[in-house]
Amino acid sequence: MKKNLLVFLGALAACCLAVLAWILIVINSLPDVSLLKQYRPDAAAEVFDREDRILTQYYERKFRIRIPITNLPDMVIHAVTTAEDDTFFDHGGVNYRATWEALLHDVRQRRFARGGSTITQQMIKNVFLSREKTINRKIREYVLARRAEEILSKRRILEIYLNEVEWGENIYGIEAASRAYFDKHASELSAAEAALLAGMLPNPRFFDPLKRLDKAKARQDRVLFNMFQAKLLTEDEYGAAQTAPLALRTGSSGRFDLSALAGRNGRPCYQKILEQILLDSYSDHALYRQGIKVRTTLDKDLQERLCSWMREEHDNGGTAADHVAAAVRPPILVVKEGGQIRAIVCVRNAEAARLLLDSLNPREREYEVEEVLFSSIMMDDIIVSVETVGDGQELQTGR
Template sequence: MVRKEKGSVILSIAIVILVAGVILGVVFGFYLTRGIPEVDSLAYNLPMETTKVYAKDGTLLQEYGAEKRILVPFTEISPSFFDALIAVEDANFYKHHGISIRGILRALVGDITQRKAGQGGSTITMQLARQYFLTPEKTITRKIKEILLSLKIERRYTKQQILEMYANKVCFGHGYYGIEAAARFYFGKKAIALSPDEAAFLAGVIQRPTYYSPKKYPERAKERRDFVLSRMVKTGKLSEEEYKRLSSKPIKLASSAVEKGTGAYPAERVRIYLETKYSEEDIYEKGLKVFTTIDPKLQAVAVKAVQEGLRDYQRRRPYKGPKRGDEAKPPSEDKDLSEGQSYWARVEEVSKEGIKVFFCGKSFELGKKNFKWYPSLTPNIVFKEGDSVLINVVQKEPLELQIDDTPDAQSALFSFNVRTGEVYSLVGGSDFSETMFNRVIQAKRQTGSAVKPLIYATAFRDGKNITDTELDSPTLFLYGTENPSQICSQGYIPRDFEKGFLGTITLRHALEHSVNICAVRLLNEVGYSRVIELMRKLRITADLKPYPSMGLGSFEITLWELTGAYGAFANNGVYVSPYFIQRIEDRNGTVLENYTPDFEAVLDPDVDFILVSAMKGVIKRGTAG
């Protein structure tokens, strides 16, 4: 009887424990699964994609967004990449159903022995689940959710779809996400064209993109690539001979991965424009495509012209000295030296004869022969260890280095096709990383004598002839607000750079020699309103005051507007508005905007011919000769 009662008690306890276990299991299961999203969303949950700005030839100028990405289907990715990825990340990918029991147990043992959640054990499917739906925190709860999601993903999608989504999602370093963007950045080619060794590198860098960066740590990157190649041998995707051949090759990066871009100024203007028309989400996540008229070759030439011109100017001035303390710059890390380029270097040693500097991964001894632009420098007085100095690579073979200096002055350059309005180059300053201010579009400067052709164009349009005459003699021009007793002091008396007066001269001679008094007299004769009317037709928006000083360009104008106005003179009197944004598309190729320039016949062709003839005389016989 006692035995029977004892058995009943044990049975009751067992039932209670079982029911409690079921309840706890249900509650715990509900807790774990309540935040798990439906994996069906993967089919339409597109990853963030950057806005891309393209040059005229289709090359990439710039990208905006946290994740630089180009989405591609499975068929446009090299099979070698998937072979390498599976070999290094998940050798049993085609055998399991989303999880690897062996991998999970191995990770669990490691976590217990190390007393922290740190081991991996994730399959490609589990990594995909984590990338899309979970946080990177390392907890048991997250791991269980990862397992449950992986099982769901494997039931919903094919292995090929999982690989495609993974390849388009993961980070490859330097802000590039997805295999297509990474292939273009690192190797200058599409993902479908990747060779086995290139694919092995990209598959290997996913684990720790910064640690295995070939730009910062080329030795580590090669070791990791070679490890992936060895794994491909074990999975049967490479032979021993192929491994030996591929592992002996260096990682050869495309120029885009090591060179600085030259299209920063136009690309920044594109971004500013987009912010006036589109939301931040559209710009930084939705993958807009902006096609511009910028010619990469001409843009590079323009950047070089501005930088070399400013350097030549600075070299005619005293040396300002090295950067020191908080102003010191880190030494350049570029792997290759480029002729004509200047690099920041760190001073390592100083003596009376010269200095030893470090940049681009090497040390160089510099003596008097390297100070030719600043021959009066005394090294041990000017420099100290730890200083930052600018070094210019005059030539590579044989190597010639010279101490350089940062320019005090600034410059800008802007070129466009006067018949179509397409802007080919736009450089707003010496270096976008140092000064983002765009001196083509944002800077306003006094027009000076550049206004004179506008005055003469108005005169010719209104019937004046190039052979008509004007008097160059001392002249007092009144504003109409002068005090009668102070007319001479309050009036306007223009003067020329050269002393003396020419008397009666032709309009051709006056324009060719930029005679100030004749320009103001002609402005008075044709009328301020008529000149301002022509300027408005040429899209000059400056605040124009009908004062005599307007004849010498006392008003301020941007280089963009002035160059656009002069473009009409080179186009038979037809004004064509400059532009560099050609069209804007969404990520699917739907055209959102298409730009068409404004055309307006401002001058008759015969009038324009006379004006241009006189302007050519400025170079042949005048002030520019």
């Protein structure tokens, strides 16, 4: 009997040492959280017209526009923390009570059904870790979250989270979400709009207000009520937010062009031409991931009007234009004013060019229209400047 007890205790000790060794290996292989101090997530390039109005964006897989937390209204912060982590400003990275409740729930369900993750843990997962639901990842998440809280302010953690988190298919970060769902900057969000976006976060594709408005509204109501209960909204503010109409955007056109979300083939040809001109001088990484700002000589009103005219001609069976540039490049017309390019259109033939000229108002006849080869459009003909976000310095060619 005594011998069996010793064998059992030895086996137990060996198991404990093995688990401890495994935990130490996991901890020692963790990434350096101090990198978060200067961390900047990938972001889309933004292209502007001559009056600084956004024409389009270029990105790889994730549509994201970086925004500093100083540009966000308090209501956005309140809505997100209320919806996702109401103890965010009190805990040190991990909410142990929520973790214990989630663990008990998972044991009863016999699967990973609830996460119990704080905003800090979610930020860590989004930046450093995978989405796999394993004990290994959870331990790494806990340790990194604690370390992050030791070196970062709460506002910095929120800033990274709000720029990283998914808000729908290919939509990442609060600024991209605000443009995609409300056609406005995140700095302009109301309490009602912030609550709707915050309510989407547990499952943004399921709670997409453009597809399931009733589900999204139910989540919004819950967030607003919790904000009122936490005294983050006055009674008057709560009532106004409950009844405020939601001006959701429809389609890709609007103040912010979102044709990029439809995929490359859904873009007007002038956007493809601009993309190729930029790629001839800048690396893929610079264009699709560094959040550069490109200013052009184009006129948004004229460009959009001509694109709209071409679509109508095409839909009506006319000979005018190819809205989507084909593999074999169609003829290109540039519309100039005072020698500067104001619009680029792709047409099928000379007849289409004549129709295009006829579509201009008499007072616009000072525009010059030329048929050109794609290879003849130089970067200096249309690009005024290319700047990085924040420091305003020119990027170096990556080719």
